[in-house]
Amino acid sequence: MELRYSDAEEEFRAELRTWLVATLPSLPPEPPREAWVERRRWDTDWQRRLFEAGYAGLAWPSEYGGRGASPTEQLVFLEETTRARAPYVGVNFVGTLHAGPTLIAEGTDEQKSAHLPRILRGDEVWCQGFSEPGAGSDLASLRTRAERDGDHYVLNGQKIWCSFGQIADFGEFLVRTDPDAAKHRGISWLILPMDAPGIEVRPLRTVLGSSEFSEVFLTDVRVPVSNRVGAENDGWRVTNVTLSFERGTAFVSELVDTLRLIEDLAPLVTDAGHRRELGRCTAEFDGLWALTKRSVSQAARHGAPGTAGMVTKLAYSEARQRFGELCLRVLDRDALAIDGNELVEERLRTLALTIAAGASQIQRNIISERVLGLPREPR
Amino acid sequence: MDLELSDDQVALRDGIASMLGGRFDIARIRAGFDRAMWDELGAAGVFSLGADGFGWADRVVVFEQLGVACVPGPLVAGSLANGLVDGIVGGIDRPSPGERAFVEHLDALDHVVVLDDDGVWALDARAITGDLSPWPLDPLTPVTRVAALGSGERIGDAALAHAWVRHGAALTAAIALGLAQRCTDLAVEYAATREQFDRPIGSFQAIKHLLADMLVRTELARAAVYAAGAHLDDPDLPGLDRAVAGAKVLAGEAAIANGKSATQVFGGMGFTWEVDVHLYLKRAWVLDTHFGSCDHWSDSPALVTP
Numbered sequence: 001m002e003l004r005y006s007d008a009e010e011e012f013r014a015e016l017r018t019w020l021v022a023t024l025p026s027l028p029p030e031p032p033r034e035a036w037v038e039r040r041r042w043d044t045d046w047q048r049r050l051f052e053a054g055y056a057g058l059a060w061p062s063e064y065g066g067r068g069a070s071p072t073e074q075l076v077f078l079e080e081t082t083r084a085r086a087p088y089v090g091v092n093f094v095g096t097l098h099a100g101p102t103l104i105a106e107g108t109d110e111q112k113s114a115h116l117p118r119i120l121r122g123d124e125v126w127c128q129g130f131s132e133p134g135a136g137s138d139l140a141s142l143r144t145r146a147e148r149d150g151d152h153y154v155l156n157g158q159k160i161w162c163s164f165g166q167i168a169d170f171g172e173f174l175v176r177t178d179p180d181a182a183k184h185r186g187i188s189w190l191i192l193p194m195d196a197p198g199i200e201v202r203p204l205r206t207v208l209g210s211s212e213f214s215e216v217f218l219t220d221v222r223v224p225v226s227n228r229v230g231a232e233n234d235g236w237r238v239t240n241v242t243l244s245f246e247r248g249t250a251f252v253s254e255l256v257d258t259l260r261l262i263e264d265l266a267p268l269v270t271d272a273g274h275r276r277e278l279g280r281c282t283a284e285f286d287g288l289w290a291l292t293k294r295s296v297s298q299a300a301r302h303g304a305p306g307t308a309g310m311v312t313k314l315a316y317s318e319a320r321q322r323f324g325e326l327c328l329r330v331l332d333r334d335a336l337a338i339d340g341n342e343l344v345e346e347r348l349r350t351l352a353l354t355i356a357a358g359a360s361q362i363q364r365n366i367i368s369e370r371v372l373g374l375p376r377e378p379r
Numbered sequence: 380m381d382l383e384l385s386d387d388q389v390a391l392r393d394g395i396a397s398m399l400g401g402r403f404d405i406a407r408i409r410a411g412f413d414r415a416m417w418d419e420l421g422a423a424g425v426f427s428l429g430a431d432g433f434g435w436a437d438r439v440v441v442f443e444q445l446g447v448a449c450v451p452g453p454l455v456a457g458s459l460a461n462g463l464v465d466g467i468v469g470g471i472d473r474p475s476p477g478e479r480a481f482v483e484h485l486d487a488l489d490h491v492v493v494l495d496d497d498g499v500w501a502l503d504a505r506a507i508t509g510d511l512s513p514w515p516l517d518p519l520t521p522v523t524r525v526a527a528l529g530s531g532e533r534i535g536d537a538a539l540a541h542a543w544v545r546h547g548a549a550l551t552a553a554i555a556l557g558l559a560q561r562c563t564d565l566a567v568e569y570a571a572t573r574e575q576f577d578r579p580i581g582s583f584q585a586i587k588h589l590l591a592d593m594l595v596r597t598e599l600a601r602a603a604v605y606a607a608g609a610h611l612d613d614p615d616l617p618g619l620d621r622a623v624a625g626a627k628v629l630a631g632e633a634a635i636a637n638g639k640s641a642t643q644v645f646g647g648m649g650f651t652w653e654v655d656v657h658l659y660l661k662r663a664w665v666l667d668t669h670f671g672s673c674d675h676w677s678d679s680p681a682l683v684t685p
Contacts, residue, residue, distance in 0.1 A: 001381060001382055001383070001384070001385065001388070001436040001605055001608065001609040001612075002380060002381045002609060002613075003380060003382075003606070003609045003610065003613055003616055004380065004613065004616070005380045006380075009380070072380055075380075263684070266683060266684045267684075269683070272678075275678065275683055276674060276677045276678050277677075278682075278683050279628075279676070279677035279678055279679065279682035279683040280628060280673075280677045280682075282621075282625070282682045282683060283603070283624065283625035283628040283629055283676070283677065283682055284599070284629065286603065286606075286621065286622065286625040287599045287600070287602055287603040287606075287625055287626075287629045288599065288602075290382060290602035290603050290605070290606035290622075291598060291599055291602035291603075293380060293382045293602070293606070294382040294383060294601075294602045294605070296380075297380070297381045297382045297383035298383050300381070301381075301383050307594075307598055308598055308601075308602060311594060311595045311598045311599070314591070314595055315595045315598075315599055361584070361588065363591070364584075364587060364588040364591035364592070365584065365587060365588075365591075367591040367594060367595070368581075368587035368588070368590050368591045368594075369587075371594060372567050372587075372590055372591070372594060373567075373571070374567070374570065374571060374579075374581040374582065374587050374590065375571075375578075375579060375581060375582035377584070
């Protein structure tokens, strides 16, 4: 076991720091949160800068324009950009971290060359159409229909929780192509051009008042069959392939941010009980940081993060909510106005963490079945 | 950067686990600590790892396995005092002045090592007298109530005492991690076989979720304990005290919480003397009083900037 980074990794870190110091001051001011057109321009401008500096698609293989970086370099990149308060991945999230990696793993040569370079350069923004009003934790029960009509699919249905749906160019959509098959076996993965006729995007308002998520209504939307990624009815497997690209680094930015917020909160603490809880929070987030390093070490050693990686999402999201609750209690009546106070916003924002991308209860089912080997839930 | 066990550490872990599994089955553990146990652990190199060239990361891996096996005795004191004090060595860290102290395993000891703000002191155990508790919290950790410890030979300065608190906290956290791991294993094994309502109880979400949380606590504690070991091996890196404090908090809490959850999963049987779970939970409570409790470290400047 070794905490120090290799000379090559430290060199990578130093180059990145130099670039961040030179680049960040030249960024235009961040647009208002709800100005989606401006936000898209700002986030994709950042992506373009990353691309030109050779930092876009860090974990992508070099043959697809990525850097082919090691899991540890990926961790260093996220750690340094977050510490430097560089822009978050923002509207590029789905393209660079989910749809892009899926295309790399499962796309045809045409699909790859049409999309991957544009995603990396920030020319193309993607959204995700997986969840439906009736298919949340039980995602495989999704009902949006795709019926074959010659060399097209005709889509009808409703999606929900599409991040950045209102400004996306393309969407990764899961649709039902065989309603008679078992629910996991009748799903296909489609590239949906978001400007196709019959698509209506309605922003949702979250508990924060923000509107980064949308509902998407599909009425007789025609999509070429050539937009399907993977075989027909094999979409469930295709979407599960994607997860392997984060290699234990999924929560690096979040952890670095939380450790900063803990430092911000510390001077405000006067109560001995709060102080003890903050000490406990610090231990917990230091532990999560060590757990992340362990996942990344396992990914570097064995190709995939092991048990450490399986528990990080659950442990992080629950811990971050406890920290958010502590923030409100420390601030007391100063918490009654958000007004840009990150420590107040923290409590509201973190409500989503134990729900999105696998609710804590689903995470516990998965951990108890896949790691502990207990009997499976009905599926 | 690498917080995964090396091949050598895997071999070290498996070697000690196999030695403990072969010689220290639960019947022997339940018979309590004695000189033979001390000698066998000593012969296996448990106390002399530092002198034998092993690092702190290696040592926490070994002590984790002592926790898994629920090995009783003054394991941490024996490791810290190795080479400095002869015979079976027990210890007390930072006794409150003027108060009556509990000494663990006194009847089995040759020496008692006391850590305080002035340094490290070695006392002749046979010169210490007191009342042996007829009913200790942990049946495998006998305690003697001592009116006065008396004075002994000063074997180290305040800096050594400070270092030993740090080292002791890390090794104690490692044992606690092993307790947390074993409680999880015992509970999972039981939940998979115990049937109620015509199904294994491990098929019910109410039970599965308890078990999943036990695993989460164990993995988090393991990461923190290994990171603390790696920090001790590289003390020039910033954050050493914070890493050790965090490990003691997370592993200590995991051991206690997993002991409670395992008791719950075992149901009525969990409240019996026969099922081993109570031995793990009781040890977890004992270890929380060693080298700073979870509350002590949570309050400390190591974890919260004053």
